[in-house]
Amino acid sequence: MNHIPMRMNAPSLRPQKLTRRAMAKQQTREKVLQAAREMFIERGYEGATIRDIARAAGMSTGAVFASFTDKPELFDAILSEDFAALFDPMRDAAATAPTAREALVAMFSAAYRAHTAQLPLIQAALAASWTRTPEAEQLRRESLRPLRALVMEVLERGVERGELTRRFDLRLVSDVLWDLYLAGYRPAAFEGLSVEIQTDRLADRIDLVLAGVTA
Amino acid sequence: MAGVRETQKQSTRRKVLEAARDLFNEIGYDETTIRAIAERAGVSVGSVFTTFASKADVLSQVMDDRVDALYSELDRVARHLRGSVVDRVSSVFAIHYDFECRRVKLFLAHVAASFSPTLEPSTIPFGRNARFKGMLVEMIRDGVSRGEVRQDCDHDLVLDTLMAAYAWNYRLAAQKGADAAHMTALMERQVALIFDGLRP
Numbered sequence: 532m533n534h535i536p537m538r539m540n541a542p543s544l545r546p547q548k549l550t551r552r553a554m555a556k557q558q559t560r561e562k563v564l565q566a567a568r569e570m571f572i573e574r575g576y577e578g579a580t581i582r583d584i585a586r587a588a589g590m591s592t593g594a595v596f597a598s599f600t601d602k603p604e605l606f607d608a609i610l611s612e613d614f615a616a617l618f619d620p621m622r623d624a625a626a627t628a629p630t631a632r633e634a635l636v637a638m639f640s641a642a643y644r645a646h647t648a649q650l651p652l653i654q655a656a657l658a659a660s661w662t663r664t665p666e667a668e669q670l671r672r673e674s675l676r677p678l679r680a681l682v683m684e685v686l687e688r689g690v691e692r693g694e695l696t697r698r699f700d701l702r703l704v705s706d707v708l709w710d711l712y713l714a715g716y717r718p719a720a721f722e723g724l725s726v727e728i729q730t731d732r733l734a735d736r737i738d739l740v741l742a743g744v745t746a
Numbered sequence: 747m748a749g750v751r752e753t754q755k756q757s758t759r760r761k762v763l764e765a766a767r768d769l770f771n772e773i774g775y776d777e778t779t780i781r782a783i784a785e786r787a788g789v790s791v792g793s794v795f796t797t798f799a800s801k802a803d804v805l806s807q808v809m810d811d812r813v814d815a816l817y818s819e820l821d822r823v824a825r826h827l828r829g830s831v832v833d834r835v836s837s838v839f840a841i842h843y844d845f846e847c848r849r850v851k852l853f854l855a856h857v858a859a860s861f862s863p864t865l866e867p868s869t870i871p872f873g874r875n876a877r878f879k880g881m882l883v884e885m886i887r888d889g890v891s892r893g894e895v896r897q898d899c900d901h902d903l904v905l906d907t908l909m910a911a912y913a914w915n916y917r918l919a920a921q922k923g924a925d926a927a928h929m930t931a932l933m934e935r936q937v938a939l940i941f942d943g944l945r946p
Contacts, residue, residue, distance in 0.1 A: 575862070577776050658861035661854040661920050662774060668921045699939045707936055710914035711907065717861060735900075736907050742943025 560598045562588045564612075567605050572651045576606060576659040603667045610656050611674040613649055617642050621681055631689030635737050638681065639712045640730040643719070647726060654720045657713065679709055686744075695744045704744055711736045759797050761787040767808045767852060775805060775855030802859055809856050816845045817877050824881060831889030836937045838881060839912055840930040847926040850919050857913055879905055889941070896946045904940065911936045 549557065566588035570579035581602055585592040599605040624641040628634035646653050660668060683705045689695035712733060719729050765787035769778040780801055784791045798804045820841055827834045846853040882905055889895035915932055918924035 654861050658858045660917070661858035662776060662851075663920075665921050665923065668917075672921070698942070699935070703935055703939060707911055707939065710917075711910055714910035714914060720861070735903055736910075739903060739907055739940060739943055743939040743941075745943070 556598070559590070559594060562590070563595050563598050563605070564609060568609050568652065571606065571609065571655055572649070575651075576602075576655040581605075603663065606656070606659070607667065607670050607674075609652070610671060613646070613652070614674050614678060617645055618677055618681070620645055621678060625681060625685050631685050631692070631694050632737060632741055634685045634688075635682070635708060635741075636730065636734045638685070639708075639715075639733055639737075640726065642678075642712065643715070643729045643733075644726045646716075650716070650720050653716050657716060679705065682708060693746055695741070696746050698744050701744075704740060707740050708737060711740070755797065758787075758789050758793050761789060762794055762797060762804065763808050763811055766804045767812070767849070770805065770808065770855050771849040771852040774851060775801075775858065780804075802862065805855060805859055808852070813875065813877070816842070819845070820877075820881065831885055831892070831894045832934075832938050832941050834885050834888075835882065835908070835941070836930075836934045838885070839908075839933045839937070840926075842878075842912070843915075843926040843929045843933070846916075847919065847929075850916075854916060854920050857916060879909070882908060889944075893946060895941065895944050899944050904944065907940060908937065911940070 563584065567579070567584045570584050570587055573579070574583070579602075581592050581595055584605070585595045588595065595605075599608065620641040621638040624637035625634040628637045656671075660671065683701065686695060686701045686705055690697060690701070695701075715729055715733050718724055718732070724732070762783060766778070766783045769782060769786060778801070780794055781791055783801075783804065784794050787794075794804075798807065820838065823841065824838070827837050883901050886895060886899065886901055886904055890897060890899065912933060915929045915936075918929055918932070
């Protein structure tokens with residue numbers, strides 16, 4: 532698998548030298564993102580208005596709209612950042628694991644760990660994901676693509692090593708695992724589970740699903 | 747006197763639930779206000795709040811009332827289901843997809859609300875339906891006794907995994923407008939995968 536990870540906000544993509552104007556714009560954008568993150572965590576996606584976000588950032592609503600067209604775009608920018616930040620920890624966790632099963636448990640555990648502080652935001656994102664427009668969700672899916680590819684790679688490697696078979700379509704297996712990982716955020720949010728318990732719960736589910744493709 | 751008042755209260759409750767069910771499905775849960783529900787139901791905003799704690803509570807009650815129809819249908823059908831545990835479990839999910847896809851936006855709102863940080867104590871979020879769970883556990887037990895499923899299988903774990911797969915398949919409806927047949931076909935493959943690992 533020659534998967535080349537898509538890196539978001541990779542430093543090399545940024546212009547080497549910013550003009551003063553561009554720098555001010557960048558600063559505004561970051562200030563808005565920071566304020567929006569706090570507002571979404573505090574009030575949820577529906578509850579946080581652009582007006583609240585502007586006030587928290589200490590600027591006018593017009594200034595917010597200069598950086599982002601609307602609330603969905605702002606929300607997506609934050610989530611994309613958070614999910615892009617999962618790529619390295621997930622890949623590293625998978626790299627050192629001896630088996631496919633352990634790689635999956637380790638990478639999802641790394642994701643849960645990285646998201647602990649952002650749990651309310653993830654919760655808001657998951658709640659919103661059922662009722663947003665297909666276009667907005669398409670964008671969000673794009674930002675998850677590199678992570679989902681990691682899961683698929685682990686399964687492919689498991690087959691190459693003879694641990695797993697293709698008795699079932701690996702895409703099906705990978706999709707179910709991903710959904711179970713996401714589903715794990717709900718009990719985490721409502722029952723305040725620790726990362727360890729979250730991981731153990733998911734590990735049981737991973738075992739159940741992998742049993743169907745174990746060699 | 748008390749009887750009249752009780753009848754009136756029930757009638758308000760029914761009107762509100764019907765109006766809410768239609769509005770949630772037509773324009774979406776977030777876009778629907780209590781005021782709009784009251785208007786469509788032909789009752790006052792105040793009377794909505796004397797019967798329900800919040801909009802989330804209204805949604806929860808709408809869903810609760812709705813499943814009565816679904817489960818009387820399922821109770822009737824379940825006894826006649828034949829075939830392997832995979833076939834029967836898949837059929838139960840197929841009936842759910844058919845039913846929920848008649849008002850799919852309403853159902854998506856219900857799943858979305860189950861993630862809401864501001865869940866009322868009176869609200870029953872998606873995934874707590876005891877009848878649905880009971881029916882599936884029954885089928886898993888039956889699978890064990892017929893030698894299709896391992897003795898030591900953890901019922902709760904299997905149940906929870908099936909329910910998560912079932913619910914998450916609705917993302918296809920949310921994102922791509924997939925219909926009941928599409929989700930049913932996917933669920934059948936997922937059920938087969940899960941039970942394959944549970945063979946004795």
